Amino acid sequence: MDRKQLDQLVADHDEKRRPLARISQLTETTFTINDHQYQLDDDHANGFNFEAFVKRYNPALSQFDYIVGDWGYGQLRLRGFYKDDREDETNGPFISALNDYLLERVNFGAAYFVIHNLEARPIIRKSRNYQNPKSHRRSSRGRGRNHKARRNHAFIEQKVTPRKPPIEKRKNLVVKTEEKSNNHHFIIRESKN
Numbered sequence: 001m002d003r004k005q006l007d008q009l010v011a012d013h014d015e016k017r018r019p020l021a022r023i024s025q026l027t028e029t030t031f032t033i034n035d036h037q038y039q040l041d042d043d044h045a046n047g048f049n050f051e052a053f054v055k056r057y058n059p060a061l062s063q064f065d066y067i068v069g070d071w072g073y074g075q076l077r078l079r080g081f082y083k084d085d086r087e088d089e090t091n092g093p094f095i096s097a098l099n100d101y102l103l104e105r106v107n108f109g110a111a112y113f114v115i116h117n118l119e120a121r122p123i124i125r126k127s128r129n130y131q132n133p134k135s136h137r138r139s140s141r142g143r144g145r146n147h148k149a150r151r152n153h154a155f156i157e158q159k160v161t162p163r164k165p166p167i168e169k170r171k172n173l174v175v176k177t178e179e180k181s182n183n184h185h186f187i188i189r190e191s192k193n
Helices: 002-018 052-055 059-063 093-102 144-151 167-171
Strands: 023-025 030-033 036-044 064-073 074-080 112-119 173-181 184-192
Touching: 023 052, 052 074, 052 173, 059 074, 074 093
Parallel strands: none
Antiparallel strands: 023 030, 030 036, 036 112, 064 074, 064 112, 173 184
């Protein structure tokens, strides 16, 4: 398969692709996505292309307050950012870090745009208390098997280190014979008792 055939397959796939959301443009700078209002805040180097945005949009971006799109190698890349006042709800990324993102991740001189979501949906976090407790159990073949077995014992297993016999017993030893053979020195000891 050569490059022309591959490009043709990609173009055919893009034509068949349906948008994942209902997107309608009201004016040049305002539009709705699934009946939520959006506004184009910044359009650097005419980077906003409505048709390309419709093809690349994913409903997961509706939770973000801002959507930044940038062009690199003919591909539109979309990235979501939160408002700075939502720090208690999320871990980021926040719109105050937009300049860092543009300098570090976007190609130098590339066209980009910033869209403001006027009706960002709130972030709903599931509490761990409401989750199904059976889903968090480990299988019987997992690492937890040994831990659980040890936990149910009424005693604690301890290693016993070998100790030398008391001094009284050590004194009762008598040297019986001493043999030397081939540079080895053996002492055989016998107890008096």
